[in-house]
Amino acid sequence: MSIKKTSLNNLHIKYGAKLVEFAGYQMPIQYKDGIIQEHKYTRSHSGIFDVSHMGQLFISGSDDLTRDLEKIFPADLKKLKTNQSKYSFLMNNKGGIQDDLIITKTSDGFLIILNAACKYNDYKVIKSKLDNQYKLNLDESLSLIALQGPEAKNVLNKVIPGCDSLKFMNGNNYVYNNEKVYITRSGYTGEDGFEISIKHSDAETFVENLIENGSKLIGLGARDTLRMEAGLCLYGNDLDNDTSPIEANLKWAIPKSRIETEFVGSEVLKNQFQSGVKKLRVGIKPDSKVIARGNTKIYNDKNQEIGKVTSGTFGPSVEHPIAMGYVDNSYSTVNTKIFLEVRGKKIPANICNLPFYKKNYVKGEINV
Amino acid sequence: MSEVKYSKEHEWIKLDGEEATIGITKHATEMLGDIVFAELPEKGSNVDKDGTAGVVESTKAASDVYTPVSGEVIDTNQMIVDDPSKINEDPEDSAWFFKLKIKDKSEMDSLMSKEEYEKFAKETSA
Numbered sequence: 229m230s231i232k233k234t235s236l237n238n239l240h241i242k243y244g245a246k247l248v249e250f251a252g253y254q255m256p257i258q259y260k261d262g263i264i265q266e267h268k269y270t271r272s273h274s275g276i277f278d279v280s281h282m283g284q285l286f287i288s289g290s291d292d293l294t295r296d297l298e299k300i301f302p303a304d305l306k307k308l309k310t311n312q313s314k315y316s317f318l319m320n321n322k323g324g325i326q327d328d329l330i331i332t333k334t335s336d337g338f339l340i341i342l343n344a345a346c347k348y349n350d351y352k353v354i355k356s357k358l359d360n361q362y363k364l365n366l367d368e369s370l371s372l373i374a375l376q377g378p379e380a381k382n383v384l385n386k387v388i389p390g391c392d393s394l395k396f397m398n399g400n401n402y403v404y405n406n407e408k409v410y411i412t413r414s415g416y417t418g419e420d421g422f423e424i425s426i427k428h429s430d431a432e433t434f435v436e437n438l439i440e441n442g443s444k445l446i447g448l449g450a451r452d453t454l455r456m457e458a459g460l461c462l463y464g465n466d467l468d469n470d471t472s473p474i475e476a477n478l479k480w481a482i483p484k485s486r487i488e489t490e491f492v493g494s495e496v497l498k499n500q501f502q503s504g505v506k507k508l509r510v511g512i513k514p515d516s517k518v519i520a521r522g523n524t525k526i527y528n529d530k531n532q533e534i535g536k537v538t539s540g541t542f543g544p545s546v547e548h549p550i551a552m553g554y555v556d557n558s559y560s561t562v563n564t565k566i567f568l569e570v571r572g573k574k575i576p577a578n579i580c581n582l583p584f585y586k587k588n589y590v591k592g593e594i595n596v
Numbered sequence: 597m598s599e600v601k602y603s604k605e606h607e608w609i610k611l612d613g614e615e616a617t618i619g620i621t622k623h624a625t626e627m628l629g630d631i632v633f634a635e636l637p638e639k640g641s642n643v644d645k646d647g648t649a650g651v652v653e654s655t656k657a658a659s660d661v662y663t664p665v666s667g668e669v670i671d672t673n674q675m676i677v678d679d680p681s682k683i684n685e686d687p688e689d690s691a692w693f694f695k696l697k698i699k700d701k702s703e704m705d706s707l708m709s710k711e712e713y714e715k716f717a718k719e720t721s722a
Contacts, residue, residue, distance in 0.1 A: 262629055263655040264630040264632075449656055453655055517633055517677075518633065518635075519632070519633055519658065542653070544655070549633075
């Protein structure tokens with residue numbers, strides 16, 4: 229299979245990107261400034277992320293669609309208002325996570341944003357579970373661009389006026405270059421921000437407009453350090469087929485109204501809600517400067533193995549190594565002393581609260 | 597005049613009599629990206645040619661640092677442990693890693709000259 233390129237490939241090269249293969253796409257890992265500068269620029273101003281490799285699945289059909297999707301996803305889709313978004317999961321029968329995703333209610337159905345590496349399989353699974361009754365379109369004619377950071381609203385508002393009135397986890401249609409674009413206020417960095425779904429042919433000019441207004445392109449490297457500081461999971465690292473949303477400490481994403489109802493994996497989840505789980509995702513802060521990466525083994529003070537790190541890096545904004553991982557539930561309390569095996573040595577660390585970096589999402593009451 | 601040579605693992609070594617100063621090359625730092633952690637060998641320990649003698653980590657990944665020659669570690673550069681970003685700033689001078697009292701000068705013979713290394717670095721990163 230040949231490597232796919234996004235509509236911004238020429239722009240990545242123009243701005244000095246180091247390109248790597250990610251989920252079948254040629255993607256920028258970093259640009260000239262490097263990961264730390266890119267990370268900090270996103271936190272202090274705003275960063276542009278090419279996330280066009282992610283799946284944009286549009287589903288439309290009859291009035292039964294909401295009911296039928298609730299049989300798949302543990303989200304409260306009946307209560308979802310048009311243009312409102314929710315974080316949810318595609319699970320297997322064992323309650324394991326096949327993908328984590330964002331569902332937005334659109335005027336004629338739903339838009340689901342899927343992880344790049346999972347999107348084709350997700351499409352097949354969802355299509356078969358819906359018994360082919362509905363129109364599913366994994367739209368590959370659209371780019372997806374994220375703009376994140378405290379200045380994101382000001383930058384985007386200059387290019388597409390009016391979008392600063394969007395509330396967090398809400399979307400709407402706007403116009404750019406006489407074409408419809410769909411914008412949601414959401415993101416993956418712990419900052420306020422937007423995700424813009426736009427025609428491939430307009431993507432490059434749109435990004436140049438954002439750059440002209442002070443924003444900078446940011447690579448996947450900084451995207452990873454930003455999301456880790458924000459305590460957000462990366463599918464494939466922190467979430468997988470053998471891990472449930474309860475174990476992943478994402479219980480908040482399963483609304484109470486859905487616990488007693490049926491959906492894929494609901495039996496397992498109901499059981500875990502009642503009886504608890506054996507392992508739990510936690511934040512981990514090493515005492516020293518040593519970085520514990522994914523797959524680092526975790527021990528208790530009696531040298532017994534109690535878990536595994538799933539993501540770890542140096543947090544440029546918190547200026548300290550950070551990690552997250554799964555530990556035996558009895559060690560999941562904040563401030564529990566644990567040890568990380570790095571290069572044969574046991575490095576002391578503490579279980580800590582997530583996120584490492586305080587969120588700056590725009591919430592609540594914006595006058596419209 | 598002191599002699600500077602280079603290894604295939606992207607270390608540089610400067611020899612002054614019996615004393616060798618070792619660090620990683622500018623090319624290595626460019627491949628690694630922003631360095632956020634450095635670990636050095638213990639003073640007084642002995643290291644063997646091509647053996648691990650430290651670690652550097654960037655935001656992306658960890659990499660071992662090897663010693664291009666054998667010897668006893670007589671000094672280490674605390675500055676790069678305290679502020680690993682110095683390695684990106686000045687890798688081939690003030691951000692050296694460790695100094696050795698070398699065992700066998702002939703181990704230097706298999707290492708590359710500056711010209712040879714530059715050619716090697718260009719070919720291997722292409």
